[in-house]
Each structure stands twice: as C-alpha cells, then as structure tokens.
Amino acid sequence: MANQQLFLGIDCGTQGTKALILDAFSGQVLGQGAAAHSMISGANGRREQDTQQWLDAFTQATHQALAAAGVDGQAILGIGVSGQQHGLVLLDEQGQVLRPAKLWCDTETTPENERLLAHLGGESGSLERLGVVIAPGYTVSKLLWTREQHPEVFARIASILLPHDFLNHWLTGRHCSEYGDASGTGYFNVRTRQWDVPLLQHIDPSGRLQVALPELIDAHQPVGRILPAIAAHLGINPNAVVSSGGGDNMMGAIGTGNIQPGVITMSLGSSGTVYAYAAEPVVSPEASVATFCSSSGGWLPLICTMNLTNATGAIRELLDLDIAAFNALVAQAPIGAEGVCMLPFLNGERVPALPHASGSLLGLTTTNLTRANLCRAVVEGTTFGLRYGLDLLRANGLEAQSIRLIGGGSKSPVWRQIVADIMNTPVICTEQSEAAALGAAIQAAWCHSGTQENLTELCERCVKLDLDSETQPIAGHVAAAQHAYEHYRQHVATL
Structure with a gap:
C-alpha cells in the first residue's frame, strides 16, 4: 500500500530482544516478535552476555515481527535500536568481539568503581565534573577492570561500544554513539555532551582508549544505511536507514x-x-x-x-x-x-x-x-x-x-x-507496553524524515x-x- 511507512523497532534487553513493526503513517503497530537471551553469572557479582546471542535474537525477533505483521521486509524504510544501558562491548582491529559483554547489573567492578570515584573527588567531584555520579554498573569501571584482570584482552582493544552501539555497528559497519546512551558510560560529560578523555587517560595513559571511542552523533542523525549482507540476512530493504538509537530508558521516553x-x-x-x-x-x-x-x-x-x-x-x-x-x-x-x-x-x-x-x-x-x-x-x-x-x-x-x-x-x-x-x-x-521498541521505531521514522522538527507529530500519531x-x-x-x-x-x- 502506498500510504504505509514501515519501520522496525528493536529493544535488546537483559532478558531478551523484542522487535516491532510500526506503520508511522497510521500510527499502528502491525506485528511483534521476541527471542530470549541467557546470562553468564558468577558468584562475585559477574553478569555477562555472549553478544552473538543478541545478533541471533535480533534476527529471530525480526523474522517473527515481519511474519506477524504480514508485510514484506523490502518495504521497511528504517530501523531503530534500543539497548540495555551501561554494558561494555570490546572489539579488536578486525571488528571481532574480544570477550563477553559486561552488563549494567554486573557488580564485580565495585572496587574499581570506588577507586575511580575517589580519583574524581567522591560523589560531589563526580557530579561537578561529569554531571552524574558513577556507579558500579556504569561502563567506566568495566574498562579499568578489563585492564587489570585481562591485560591481554585490553591490549587488543580497537573499539569500545555500548550494546546498542554494537548492534548499530553490526547493521551498518559504523562506530557511532548518541548522547543519551553515552550519558551512562561514566566517561561522558552530560552538560557539554562530550567524552571526558582525561578520565580515560587516567585508566590508560597510552591513549589507547580515546582512539577506540565511537563518534558522537545527534539524536536525529542516522548512523547510516544497513549493510547489504545484513539486509539479506534479516530479509530487509537494503536502503533502510539505521537511526541513532539509544538506551532503553531514552527509547522508552520516546515510546511514551x-x-x-x-x-x-x-x-x-x-x-x-x-x-x-x-x-x-x-x-x-x-x-x-x-x-x-x-x-x-x-x-x-x-x-x-x-x-x-x-x-x-x-x-x-x-x-x-x-x-x-x-x-x-x-x-x-x-x-x-x-x-x-x-x-x-x-x-x-x-x-x-x-x-x-x-x-x-x-x-x-x-x-x-x-x-x-x-x-x-x-x-x-x-x-x-x-x-x-x-x-x-x-x-x-x-x-x-x-x-x-x-x-x-x-x-x-x-x-x-x-x-x-x-x-x-x-x-x-x-496502549503499547513495549515502549522502548516503539520508541526505537518512532526515532527511526524521525531520522528517516531528515528533519529535526517532526518528532512531536510522530509521537502524537504513534503513542x-x-x-x-x-x-x-x-x-x-x-x-x-x-x-x-x-x-x-x-x-x-x-x-
């Protein structure tokens, strides 16, 4: 139908991945899919996930949603990804994942976080410098932990990504991050919206970490187009735009x-x-x-x-x-x-x-x-x-x-x-309880439109x-x- 505008919203959470097909023209959700993830747990508070599970779940949930909606994947105009916040995904020079992703609910890095907080001057120092107080779940302590516990992995780091950044990279080949999800890393200043490079230099004076940071983009900017091989694998239009995406809370905000x-x-x-x-x-x-x-x-x-x-x-x-x-x-x-x-x-x-x-x-x-x-x-x-x-x-x-x-x-x-x-x-x-997946699809429609203005209009129609x-x-x-x-x-x- 000529008067449909179809977008795919993905929410990659701790328990599983949800996919949803939104018609941004009518504001209706046409179909949904879901697939589960499992957790790698350790007695010391370790909570990690194998990133390949995310890719498999993304694929399975997308196929289910397309089938449930009864639409042709070639009609999908854009994809938005919501991800669990704070998780750490490390890639090497070849773009291969170096170790399982450490998650937001991992508390193994509590001692590293306490040392970093002391370096920042405690809670007040962290608030003054970053605008947030770093907590054990944040990404920054995971980097220090990796350096100390897995120096051989640390030496091979070429790219530092959050879960949703990693999925966007899989879709497009680009390393990008947007301000919402970046806010939860602990090495990002929420007032100036810039990476705090000196904090990363404190963790590793060699300068390796800041070189591995993704490029920051605005919320209404797309990361790029989907790679042809991934488009074929997912059964989706190879011209589909991939939006900036965001953390699950940020996408839940758009979806409500x-x-x-x-x-x-x-x-x-x-x-x-x-x-x-x-x-x-x-x-x-x-x-x-x-x-x-x-x-x-x-x-x-x-x-x-x-x-x-x-x-x-x-x-x-x-x-x-x-x-x-x-x-x-x-x-x-x-x-x-x-x-x-x-x-x-x-x-x-x-x-x-x-x-x-x-x-x-x-x-x-x-x-x-x-x-x-x-x-x-x-x-x-x-x-x-x-x-x-x-x-x-x-x-x-x-x-x-x-x-x-x-x-x-x-x-x-x-x-x-x-x-x-x-x-x-x-x-x-x-009406739609999967607010993060809906928010991701709405943001994809916003990025596809190419204008900064019409997010309000999209939310009025789709929420x-x-x-x-x-x-x-x-x-x-x-x-x-x-x-x-x-x-x-x-x-x-x-x-």
Whole structure:
C-alpha cells in the first residue's frame, strides 16, 4: 500500500530482544516478535552476555515481527535500536568481539568503581565534573577492570561500544554513539555532551582508549544505511536507514511520548525507573538522580530502584499465588497494610541509596500478620521507593501533570490505583507496553524524515494512551498513603 511507512523497532534487553513493526503513517503497530537471551553469572557479582546471542535474537525477533505483521521486509524504510544501558562491548582491529559483554547489573567492578570515584573527588567531584555520579554498573569501571584482570584482552582493544552501539555497528559497519546512551558510560560529560578523555587517560595513559571511542552523533542523525549482507540476512530493504538509537530508558521516553516537560514515565519492571524530559541540563545535587541526555535532543533526569517486580514476585512465590490471587489479596488489605511495612531491598538499593541493605518486614503483630497485608506491604514498599525518587526529581524543578505507566506491574489495576494515590498524580498506561521498541521505531521514522522538527507529530500519531487504564488519585486514599509513606521513611532512616 502506498500510504504505509514501515519501520522496525528493536529493544535488546537483559532478558531478551523484542522487535516491532510500526506503520508511522497510521500510527499502528502491525506485528511483534521476541527471542530470549541467557546470562553468564558468577558468584562475585559477574553478569555477562555472549553478544552473538543478541545478533541471533535480533534476527529471530525480526523474522517473527515481519511474519506477524504480514508485510514484506523490502518495504521497511528504517530501523531503530534500543539497548540495555551501561554494558561494555570490546572489539579488536578486525571488528571481532574480544570477550563477553559486561552488563549494567554486573557488580564485580565495585572496587574499581570506588577507586575511580575517589580519583574524581567522591560523589560531589563526580557530579561537578561529569554531571552524574558513577556507579558500579556504569561502563567506566568495566574498562579499568578489563585492564587489570585481562591485560591481554585490553591490549587488543580497537573499539569500545555500548550494546546498542554494537548492534548499530553490526547493521551498518559504523562506530557511532548518541548522547543519551553515552550519558551512562561514566566517561561522558552530560552538560557539554562530550567524552571526558582525561578520565580515560587516567585508566590508560597510552591513549589507547580515546582512539577506540565511537563518534558522537545527534539524536536525529542516522548512523547510516544497513549493510547489504545484513539486509539479506534479516530479509530487509537494503536502503533502510539505521537511526541513532539509544538506551532503553531514552527509547522508552520516546515510546511514551515523553519528549516535552510535564509528562513523567514510570516503569514497573524487575527494577523501577522514573524519568521525565528536561530542556536544560539542570543537574540535581542528589547523587541518586542521573541527569542523562535524552535520545530526542534534550535531557532525561532519571532515578532507578533495584527492587520492584522481583520483590513482588518473591512474595507471590513464597505464598504460592498467581497474579490474580495476589492482586485480590493486595486489594483486600487496607492502605498501610495495618502497620506492616516491607523494605523490599532484596538486591541492596540505589534509591534510597542503601547499596548494602537487605530486605526487612517491620511492624508485625499477632493481628496484622496476614497474607493480604504481606502482599499489600510489598507493593506499597516498592512503590514508596519510586515516590522517594519522584520527590527527588520534583525537588529539582520537575513538574508532573500525569504519570505514564509501563512495565509488567502497570497491567494491574490495583497497583495503578496505589501508584496514583502514593504519588497524588493521575496515572495512565500507553496502549503499547513495549515502549522502548516503539520508541526505537518512532526515532527511526524521525531520522528517516531528515528533519529535526517532526518528532512531536510522530509521537502524537504513534503513542496511544489506553483510556480505560486512566486512574485518578482518591483524596481519602492520598492522605492514608502519605501517612504510610512517612512510616516507611522513618524505617528507612533507621538503616
């Protein structure tokens, strides 16, 4: 059909790769596909992935999406890639991957990160110099770790890429990076949008690392066209444009229409994120707020909590409940769970900043220790962490008229009401739950158009809100939730 404009959006996450076909003319998602990845885990916090799995999953998910959409791959005009942030992919002179990719959730490099943070002058020094506080998950400590643990690999580094940069390189042969994903490396200045070369020289005085850096490009600039061999392998038009792409949070922002001030995106996934668009790089003095760049030309102040559906899932498994039974019990218990408070820090926690904390259940009595209160307490406890983060963003001048909710937890009407009440803000879901893949496809349409202007128009057409999911805060609930939140804050303070 002449009046279709087809784009492929890819989201390469930790668990797997999702692909989606968007018709940017009608704004409809026509088909989707998915394929899983596995993790290489070690007792010392090692979390790595074999990059070949990403390429295989990319191919499988793309073929599935094309088949589901019933469209000819030769009609695809552009491809956008969203990737898990902070991961390190190292290539040699021949473009071959040197070792498995170290991921955002890898904590093996904590000692290296602490030494680099000390070199920067602690949290305040890091904020002043880079605009972010480097954390163990960031890319920079992975480079120092590689130099110390694998000197033979380090000596062969010719290219340093993030996961989405690596996929763009596979598609086009070019080494590029855009500002959004680059913000999470720890060797990028978010205010000036430039690499911090002296920090890389501190890790390796030979100058090898800065030579291996990819070229930085603007969000609306394409990386290039797909290579003919890869186009044939994927069954896609060899003239398809590959957009700049971005990190999963940056692409999730585009996929929820979060490209101008006033909207907040909140993701209820295995971890929780809250972020919003900002036109200026106003860096928060709070170390927990990461003032990343967006992949739409502005900034994206963001907080991330480590414990969300992993914590609710743990309680569900403990009590042997399916999702429906769990939600029913959550709804049965009153706000504040009759005084039962869960600090759900099963993985330690970033927001509030308690990296060495563990989870705890507080306020238990003979009368309130019920299954319903336990279920309610874990949902409230995880949501309070997001409220804590939202308050940090609001203290930094962020205004929120509405919250766009994505991720697995957003499918629960009970949880949506709890979010609306705790945040005292209306909540709505987007129709398309794969916000990062949708954002990647929208960004591809934007890059294909060749103009900087029409991203707003594309988002208005392609990001659809699910009006049935709209949830308003209830005044009586808001007061009770505030009371319960203050209890939570008191318990956190004792840690």
